[in-house]
Amino acid sequence: MTEWAGSVAPATGGRRRRLPADRDETRAARQPLERPAPLRQAVYDAIAEMIINRELRPGEHLVENELAAQLGVSRQPVREALQRLQSEGWVDLRPALGAFVHVPTEEEADQLLATRTLLESESARLAARNSTPEQVERLRELQRAGEKALSDDDQAALVAANAALHAHVVSMSGNKVLAELIALVDRRVRWYYAPIARSRGREAWNEHAELIEMIASRNSRRAGDLMRRHTERTRESYHQRRKEAAEREALG
Amino acid sequence: MTEWAGSVAPATGGRRRRLPADRDETRAARQPLERPAPLRQAVYDAIAEMIINRELRPGEHLVENELAAQLGVSRQPVREALQRLQSEGWVDLRPALGAFVHVPTEEEADQLLATRTLLESESARLAARNSTPEQVERLRELQRAGEKALSDDDQAALVAANAALHAHVVSMSGNKVLAELIALVDRRVRWYYAPIARSRGREAWNEHAELIEMIASRNSRRAGDLMRRHTERTRESYHQRRKEAAEREALG
DNA sequence: AGCTGGTTTATAGCATACAGTCGGCGAGAT
DNA sequence: ATCTCGCCGACTGTATGCTATAAACCAGCT
Numbered sequence: 001m002t003e004w005a006g007s008v009a010p011a012t013g014g015r016r017r018r019l020p021a022d023r024d025e026t027r028a029a030r031q032p033l034e035r036p037a038p039l040r041q042a043v044y045d046a047i048a049e050m051i052i053n054r055e056l057r058p059g060e061h062l063v064e065n066e067l068a069a070q071l072g073v074s075r076q077p078v079r080e081a082l083q084r085l086q087s088e089g090w091v092d093l094r095p096a097l098g099a100f101v102h103v104p105t106e107e108e109a110d111q112l113l114a115t116r117t118l119l120e121s122e123s124a125r126l127a128a129r130n131s132t133p134e135q136v137e138r139l140r141e142l143q144r145a146g147e148k149a150l151s152d153d154d155q156a157a158l159v160a161a162n163a164a165l166h167a168h169v170v171s172m173s174g175n176k177v178l179a180e181l182i183a184l185v186d187r188r189v190r191w192y193y194a195p196i197a198r199s200r201g202r203e204a205w206n207e208h209a210e211l212i213e214m215i216a217s218r219n220s221r222r223a224g225d226l227m228r229r230h231t232e233r234t235r236e237s238y239h240q241r242r243k244e245a246a247e248r249e250a251l252g
Numbered sequence: 253m254t255e256w257a258g259s260v261a262p263a264t265g266g267r268r269r270r271l272p273a274d275r276d277e278t279r280a281a282r283q284p285l286e287r288p289a290p291l292r293q294a295v296y297d298a299i300a301e302m303i304i305n306r307e308l309r310p311g312e313h314l315v316e317n318e319l320a321a322q323l324g325v326s327r328q329p330v331r332e333a334l335q336r337l338q339s340e341g342w343v344d345l346r347p348a349l350g351a352f353v354h355v356p357t358e359e360e361a362d363q364l365l366a367t368r369t370l371l372e373s374e375s376a377r378l379a380a381r382n383s384t385p386e387q388v389e390r391l392r393e394l395q396r397a398g399e400k401a402l403s404d405d406d407q408a409a410l411v412a413a414n415a416a417l418h419a420h421v422v423s424m425s426g427n428k429v430l431a432e433l434i435a436l437v438d439r440r441v442r443w444y445y446a447p448i449a450r451s452r453g454r455e456a457w458n459e460h461a462e463l464i465e466m467i468a469s470r471n472s473r474r475a476g477d478l479m480r481r482h483t484e485r486t487r488e489s490y491h492q493r494r495k496e497a498a499e500r501e502a503l504g
Numbered sequence: 505a506g507c508t509g510g511t512t513t514a515t516a517g518c519a520t521a522c523a524g525t526c527g528g529c530g531a532g533a534t
Numbered sequence: 535a536t537c538t539c540g541c542c543g544a545c546t547g548t549a550t551g552c553t554a555t556a557a558a559c560c561a562g563c564t
Contacts, residue, residue, distance in 0.1 A: 290546090290547065290548090291547075291548075292547085292548095325548080325549090326548060326549045326550075327549085327550090328547080328548055328549065328550090329547080329548070329549095332547095348554085348555060348556065349555095349556075349557090
């Protein structure tokens with residue numbers, strides 16, 4: 001290994017990318033400029049999806065070579081994707097053993113749901129504080145989409161509308177950090193929830209309607225409370241269905 | 253590229269690691285068994301530390317080769333560490349350009365602090381619900397350590413005691429998911445906060461003392477409220493000091 | 505002088521190669 | 535037969551090599 005002192009500038013002699021701060025801002029501010037996403041991104045998405053819809057089951061050992069071959073890439077992008085998957089709670093990386101799909105526990109599910117309640121109710125509270133008519137109109141649109149899916153008994157559309165509605169409330173909160181955390185938690189909640197439950201249906205959408213009215217009238221306190229109760233009921237429903245599933249299995 | 257259909261078992265023919273679930277649990281349950289941490293972990297820690305204490309400044313371009321050489325490893329572990337650093341908000345990875353130290357903004361700092369308030373107050377509330385005398389005693393110990401550091405005017409010890417106290421409250425909450433999120437947020441808060449402020453000192457520790465009493469008496473509601481106010485004041489102090497710093501800069 | 509195009513080169517992304525480690529299996533001992 | 539020890543293969547962890555790309559440079563033009 002070369003023996004540079006830690007602090008010595010490595011004297012690459014070459015040119016070095018300018019810092020973003022150095023950018024000449026007098027030019028037309030160039031937008032983020034869509035660059036081709038690296039392979040590892042696609043790999044990440046692919047693996048996450050496989051985990052979510054149970055093609056890869058909890059506890060399963062993810063062998064890098066297999067994933068690489070399956071996806072038609074080398075091990076490198078796979079390993080990088082696994083890093084991200086770990087820090088987002090999808091897999092556990094055990095030194096020298098490799099990656100294992102995270103095994104959900106009852107305890108963790110409950111804590112995720114509790115945390116979700118906290119985060120979502122705060123986002124509703126913030127959303128109500130400065131809601132604009134346009135934003136509220138968008139919420140009502142999503143509500144109508146949900147109602148329609150409900151009467152059509154279209155589960156997929158129902159789930160989509162539900163996610164979109166919650167996501168819009170979150171974005172209305174204006175707090176991006178909060179939004180990030182919610183995205184993280186919600187995705188895992190859905191993973192836990194998926195195998196045992198359909199969405200709560202009619203009841204949930206009545207609660208949505210109420211919530212939207214509170215947001216529209218900028219009643220932040222009640223909006224927050226409603227969202228808390230709404231997500232609490234989801235949590236109860238989770239435990240209920242979970243218990244039923246356990247009983248079915250016991251009989252089974 | 254080999255042409256397996258996606259779903260076909262790749263028929264490695266070889267043996268495959270047993271799933272953790274398969275383990276023979278009749279034998280003495282083996283503890284996690286400390287394995288040597290991979291290099292990437294050390295690399296992650298090293299880079300994170302450099303970012304936190306400003307050896308790597310916001311916006312700076314992290315060149316993989318340089319980091320690898322500096323740390324005496326190859327590029328591979330560096331790349332993997334950068335993946336994790338990205339998903340935890342320390343660096344931004346731009347396709348084909350590489351890693352740049354995340355540039356903190358005023359807005360983000362405020363949102364981080366607001367989110368921290370939410371999470372910490374919830375953890376205090378939960379901690380108070382089922383506090384045991386032993387846990388409370390530990391809190392009092394940490395409080396005494398803080399008071400001592402205060403009278404000794406020992407900044408480092410003060411910061412350490414403060415972190416330890418908050419961490420213990422979080423662990424008392426019993427919600428690991430919440431704890432994870434707090435760890436994530438707090439670490440970034442400290443990063444933003446560090447360059448412009450020392451801890452609030454005497455005032456903060458008085459608030460701690462009050463909080464501990466509420467936790468001891470299992471008054472979850474007031475414990476939560478106190479923590480909220482406590483972190484809110486930290487937030488105000490942040491903005492105050494930030495403004496002062498900006499003014500100094502304008503003059504200087 | 506300032507813009508504009510091609511050229512150069514540092515550097516990220518990906519693939520491949522190598523080495524160390526862990527777990528299972530079987531041969532030999534008891 | 536059961537237990538122990540060492541071998542063996544699979545797999546991870548790490549290093550290195552190759553390629554594509556994007557930014558800085560520079561020459562020539564306006």
